[in-house]
Amino acid sequence: MDLAFTEDEEDFRHRLRAWLADALPMLPDRPHPADWPGRRAYDCGWQRMLHDAGYAGLHWPKDAGGQGATPTQHLIFLEETERAGAPYVGAGFVGLLHAGPTIAAEGTPEQRARWLPPILRGDEVWCQGFSEPDAGSDLASLRTRAVRDGDTYVVSGSKIWTSHAEIADWCELLVRTAPVNADTPKHRGITWLAMPMDAPGVTVRPLRTLAGTAEFAEMFLDEVRVPVTHRVGEENDGWRVTMVTLSFERGTAFVGEVVACRRVLEALARTAKANGRWDDAVLRRRLGRLAAECAALWRLTQWNVSEAQRTGGVPGVGGSVFKLRFSQVRQELYEAAAEVLGPDALDAGQEWVADRLSSLSYTIAAGTSQIQRNIVAERILGLPKGR
């Protein structure tokens, strides 16, 4: 066990810190959350700055255009950018954490050349079209169909909860290419496609979230034509490709937010000191307990990352353990915040009220807590398959 950094890593941290100090003041003002074109420009602008400074795709392999950094360097990068208050990956999320790594791992040389550089430069934005109105947790039961017509797939169906659909150029789309029957179980007939969002037949209808904003959307696909060359992996082998994708999602996707939790907690403690709530021992101790939870989340992250480093970069099952704890702690944090802030907790104009609302999605998005517990029980603990 060794939690010290090497000289190289310390060096990396210092260079990054210095760069952030210069770069962040050059950023324009943050756009309003409802200003989608503004958000796209802002997030892509930041990605472009990272790219030009040699930080784009830090943890991607070198032959995919990335920097080939170790998991530890990636961890340092996420920690430092969050500490410095740099923009979150935002619109780049699916491209950088999901679709990109999947294409890098499973795509042909042509596909890698076509799609990876624009993701790294911040030129193209991706979204994720997995969930459907009748297939969320039971993702493999999806029904959106793709029928082969010469060298194109003709896609019809609908997707839902698609984050950033309004500003995306590409969609990583799961479609059914073989019907479900005795020979083809539902997991087998799925194919992974890259669908251009401006193709005729694609309609995006924003959905209003409980926070009052439109973060995700419904997508209607009416005979959308997608070239066969846009298929990543084999036909009907999309489920395996998807599992590759999901392991990336659960790997390090939340590192920055763990750092953010600690920052929020410190800010809350300062607020409580200022408004007198700190004298309430019950509340004070509650914040102390949350500090322990933040510490555990951070150590768990280090544990998972050093395990990944040992096993060659594949995020392990520890991701589900982490996600369960993290999503719970994040919600508890904002419950405690409401107690610190008293009547201000009802003022939706306050930034942290929006964060409190958005924290409600963490136990649902990227696999609900119930599904994560199923995964832990069956895949880690080896309990019999349940129902």
Next chain:
Amino acid sequence: MNGAVDFQLTDDQRALRAGMRELLERRFPRTRLRAVVDGDAERGAELDRALWRELGAAGLFALRVPESAGGVGLGLPEAVLAFEEAGRALLPGPLVATELAAGLSGALAAGAVQGETVVTALDEEGAQVPVEHLASADAVLALGSTAVELIPAAEVVRAAQPIRSVDPATPLHRTAPPRTRQDQAGPGRSGIAARLRREAALLTAAQQLGSASRTVELAVDHAKRRTQFGRPIGAFQAVQHLCAQMLVRAESSRSVVYAAAVTEGPGDIAAAKLLADEAAVHNARDCLQVHGGMGFTWEADVHLHLKRAWVRAGQWQCAAAAEEELAAGLVSTVETCL
């Protein structure tokens, strides 16, 4: 380049842990544990001196003692791994106090390294915690706010009252209110009491972690074997989810206990004790639930894990103290646990 932050155990650390587990399986198997808790109320929990010596010979108390002083010369991480195994096996005895005493000088500490001397502890700060295994001990490590003193156990026994301990393997005595003691700390030694308290909290947390991981195994084993409604109960999601949450608790506390062993930071140690206490107590409860009626019997080991977890949760840094320490860390500019 070589990545550094390597939180994983080294090969030597794995070997040490395996060796400790093997020793305990051989010398303190479940039958031995049951003999301790099923023995007659008067003598049953008396400490097994031969085992204590064997633990000493195996180096349990000497792990952190410098080689120049006849010890193994390792650090807190190694001690934590060994104590985790002790917690897993529910090894009884004042392990923490004896380990701390082995690192001190003075006549009364003399045999602690080899396991010849049994040392228990009396923490005179904060709440009055009962003293464990006082009747079996040779000496008492008394910690005042800054004073550190070893007292012959006989001296303490005289003014102490035995209580019927909730944990059948941990006899407890209530002691008289602390007498004000001359501060024994000489120049340059004033931080010793605080340091010993932190180490005690961490080693106690390590035992809680061992117990918390063990109850996950017990619950999972039982859930695989016991059938109801024509299938193993582990196929029922309600049971699966209890087990999954147990693992989450155990692994979260493991990460922070191990980190605290490396950093030795007061905040990390407070977090470790807090989360390990919670993991041990709640995992034992959930394990009991998974065992159904069997879980409520004397015969199942689950209650032993729960009762020991209760005892340890009250020792050294209890929840309130740990939470206050962590809260203070939030508003000080000095410390951050991240």
